[in-house]
């Protein structure tokens with residue numbers, strides 16, 4: 001089920017965290033994967049690790065998703081190395097935490113440039129390759145924060161992640177004529193290097209607010225992305241899939257506490 005065997009896949013933000021998890025699951029399913037992130041040495045180490053632990057095809061190219069020329073080169077590399085492009089997982093994102101009073105306009109711009117403009121640039125750059133194939137799949141990594149929930153310190157992040165969904169709904173209409181679907185996964189709190197940098201207190205509080213009783217694993221998001229990228233999901237476009245262990249569901253603290261009482 002949900003085979004992506006032989007497919008050519010680009011995953012951005014894949015030197016660690018959720019992107020690396022997506023890359024691993026896709027390679028394990030027989031896909032040929034090109035991973036991207038900014039730091040070339042970490043990226044090369046990840047590609048080597050994925051190759052050695054899966055025996056699959058993984059190559060790497062350094063790319064800042066906010067830079068149009070670099071993004072175009074990334075998609076061209078996938079076509080050149082793998083003979084085409086079938087799937088784009090636009091996952092790269094940053095989530096620095098800063099309250100409004102302290103948030104500088106430049107910091108706002110950086111988050112929007114990476115998370116929202118980066119997503120637009122990646123999808124735009126992939127279109128010619130998808131047209132040549134006559135089909136395609138895009139999976140965006142959005143978030144529950146912004147589209148569904150709020151959290152102090154993340155106005156810029158929330159705006160970028162909600163913005164991705166506004167982009168998604170019209171992009172789904174524009175891409176339909178090329179046989180391309182575009183959907184989004186909305187992770188809750190997934191244990192990654194980026195999340196761990198927010199500190200142990202944050203992680204403890206978050207784990208305690210999740211009905212299923214644990215933080216998410218990168219594979220939890222990766223399998224959702226795998227489904228949306230598969231042939232079997234060919235009739236789903238413009239949609240979102242929350243992967244959060246039930247975090248957005250409790251109406252009150254009492255509702256949460258009564259789960260295990």
Ligand code: NAP
Nearest residue numbers: 013015017018037038039064065092093143189190192194
């Ligand atoms: P992470 O552990 O911090 O990893 C982020 C990855 O993105 C790294 O590979 C990083 O490598 C890359 N990256 C950052 N800026 C980039 C840029 N401008 N161009 C290309 N690559 C870039 O983050 P994560 O927790 O895995 O999060 C991944 C995605 O999931 C993000 O979009 C995030 O918003 C979303 N998300 C995460 C959670 C969570 O709980 N972890 C929840 C909801 C949504 P370089 O720094 O070398 O570029």
